[in-house]
Amino acid sequence: MILKADSISKRYFRPTGQANYFEAVKPLSLTLASGAVTVLMGRSGSGKTTLLHMLSGLLTPTSGKVLLDETDLYSLKDGALSCLRNEKIAVVPQGRSAVDTLTALENILLPWQLCRKNAPVERAEHWMEALGIAALRDVPAKELSGGELRRAAIARALCQETPVLMADEPTGDLDDENTRLALSILKDAAKRENKTVLIVTHESEARAFADEIWKMDGGTLHPEQ
């Protein structure tokens, strides 16, 4: 599936010198192709998370459109957009994203269970195995470490089996070995399942796994040579 951003921008209300708003993302267009890993880098505060949220249907842009194939995400009603997120766009958000009262496995299956589909337990176990957290299957999420939670979130996004997967600093809490493992699994998923993958990261190692690299700077996007 092709995800296309058509001159999207995001302004936040924040009195600055010249205006009473702050433009976190300046109008930009971007196309993410399927089967490819796109890596988005850039300094802290440059607008990466804001852009990722807009692309994944979590944050309404101030202007512009986000199109998934022919569907304009933000023209959808809440129910339809939620459903679309569940089925088409998996997101690994920055920071903690587990429901504390559930176990690791329950968290990974939650997207399926929320929409009353048969939960693919075996597939969940497969991804946990691949990411090295199989032993944590029945451990409550509140007991997991930062790196374990990170990998559980990646497993959840992969298990969601969506054509689009976006990860915001998926390797933030991971050691070098696990960083490489996670990135190669994401790359593998893009290639094997023809997924559209977007990875926001500071990790320079990610360059090796990228088909395309973009750099954000003060709300604008530049291709990196």
Add this chain to the structure above:
Amino acid sequence: MKTASLSLRNLTRRPGRTWALVLLTGFLSLSLFAGSVVVMSLQSGLNSLEARLGADLIVVPKAAQSKASFQNIFLQGTVGAFYMDAELLDEIAATEGVAKAAPQTFLATLKADCCSSRLQVIGFDQQADFTVQPWIVQSSSRELGPMEVAVGSSISAGVGESIRIYQKSCPVVARLSATGTGLDTAVYCSMETMKTLLAAAEEMGVSHKVTADNSDGVISAVYVKVAEGADIDQVASSLASHPSWKTAVVQTRSMITGVSDGLAGVSSAVKVLIGAVWALAFVILLVVFALLMNERRREFAVLRLIGASRRKLARVILTETGLVCLLGGCLGVAVGAALVFPFTALIESTLNLPFLTPSWGRILLIAALSLAGTVLMGMLSSARTAWKLSRVDTGSILREGN
């Protein structure tokens, strides 16, 4: 998995938080239930008393008014009697503006061998009466038979025992609930019984005849309900001014002003109190749920992130609160019932006010309403949080606290 089981897991896997909420809502429903039962008990106690005093006017012989004995009998429980010709009843009933007229005949017993003790006996006409009968009905479902008596709450004789009045043995068939007035120290019987008792007293030399040819017998007072729309003062003056009756008219309004003012004060104070409890309960729940839900903003944003719609999220939140409030509500009602019902006598003597426990049907209704109120308040408070949460883009909530 349906959303309900997610709610259930959230509750069972955070037992500390869940029990704290159950206790809080339980406490609220307890105060709602127990408070409402006490208020309703007081209210029905007050109502019964008001019904006791429910006549607009009381016609008594002129002599009674001058001795001020009527008020004493009524309010302080002094023993005494006065009589007028029973024929007057029909004339009073026929007076313009009179809707109901019910006669009563008093008899004072003696502190002598013939009687159990010195008592005020009040005979009332079971057909015409509108003040005593509704009261007796609360304690005994049937009318008083020949020689049967009902006793006020301050009289020591119990049901099944007998009271001796001028050598006649009168079985006690009912004990009346307290009214807090002199009526509690009296013994009540039917007019027919009263005629027998008067004759018995006559035999012992205590005469009640007003005139030589007093064939219809005697009555002591006529309780008058004024017709709707008629002017009480006007009816009173036309009843008092009849040249040949030699009657006086007591306006109950003036007689019991002090009492009823007190009652009105207490009942409105209690109503304000219960209103305050409800308002406070709502505010507390609102704040607590807002705080708890706010703490879980990120958890809810994650649910949105993986595809829960606003509606589904609201369902998860509302199911959770609904279950908590239901559990707490039931607990509160149960504890409230255990606290109030065994101690009604204590409450009554502490408040020194008439206290009539409502019927089971009404109690169940109060229980259901307290439960519904608690659940509704809890749901409303968390619905407010759910609504506020849905106003914000999920992306914005997700970045909080990172």
